[in-house]
Amino acid sequence: MPDDGGRRPGWETFHIGQLLPWIDENFRILADRDDRTIAGILMGACGALSDTARHPELFSATGNFSGDLDIMRSSTMNVVGAFVSLVYGTAITNDQKSVPGFLARGPESVFGPYLTWPTRNPVTLVNVYRQRGIRIALYAGTGFDQTGFDFFETLAKAQADGMHLQLAVSGVVNRYCSGPGAHVWTYWQGDSADFLRWVSGSPSAACPNNWGRPQQRVAARPSVSVSCGRSARR
Numbered sequence: 001m002p003d004d005g006g007r008r009p010g011w012e013t014f015h016i017g018q019l020l021p022w023i024d025e026n027f028r029i030l031a032d033r034d035d036r037t038i039a040g041i042l043m044g045a046c047g048a049l050s051d052t053a054r055h056p057e058l059f060s061a062t063g064n065f066s067g068d069l070d071i072m073r074s075s076t077m078n079v080v081g082a083f084v085s086l087v088y089g090t091a092i093t094n095d096q097k098s099v100p101g102f103l104a105r106g107p108e109s110v111f112g113p114y115l116t117w118p119t120r121n122p123v124t125l126v127n128v129y130r131q132r133g134i135r136i137a138l139y140a141g142t143g144f145d146q147t148g149f150d151f152f153e154t155l156a157k158a159q160a161d162g163m164h165l166q167l168a169v170s171g172v173v174n175r176y177c178s179g180p181g182a183h184v185w186t187y188w189q190g191d192s193a194d195f196l197r198w199v200s201g202s203p204s205a206a207c208p209n210n211w212g213r214p215q216q217r218v219a220a221r222p223s224v225s226v227s228c229g230r231s232a233r234r
Contacts, residue, residue: 141181179211
């Protein structure tokens with residue numbers, strides 16, 4: 001999450017400026033862009049894709065597990081406003097939830113001032129992913145499985161569909177896995193394992209969760225021809 005939204009933890013500052021350097025210093029890893037990736041679940045997925053575009057020198061790939069990929073959608077703002085701002089607000093502990101100042105701040109307390117949202121919104125940052133050669137993996141269930149209907153996962157699926165289409169049209173390498181599934185850890189565990197295999201160069205032929213083959217394709221970008229002084233897409 002961005003860190004200029006008001007009274008709340010500065011997640012981008014923490015992840016990029018504090019946690020990442022600490023990991024590089026304390027673990028035996030390959031601390032370079034080609035060997036570093038980031039992924040997240042739900043709003044963490046939005047933060048992961050946003051941070052990747054805002055810090056493309058640090059990450060070569062990113063993953064989305066049932067995340068909100070378009071924060072400017074009314075459905076996203078409604079969910080954030082109702083369930084994040086009013087229920088959890090900016091609190092990160094149960095004790096903080098009882099403090100009035102942490103609640104009912106609205107979506108801007110989560111994403112920062114509205115005018116800055118296009119610079120943090122994954123679906124509007126597709127050109128950054130293309131220009132910097134960032135690979136993206138998307139995972140989302142349909143919202144239906146043997147347990148019934150999951151409204152939140154249908155929202156995630158709609159956003160993943162739209163993101164996949166924009167990535168494909170823009171020529172961004174992406175792996176999209178989707179099938180019957182709900183907004184629960186049972187599916188995200190399979191998603192994360194598949195993502196790690198994919199970014200390590202050993203992708204599975206099939207998607208996790210018995211979802212069949214991935215929708216992994218890169219569409220050709222529209223060519224432009226010039227005739228009589230006018231350009232036309234074809």
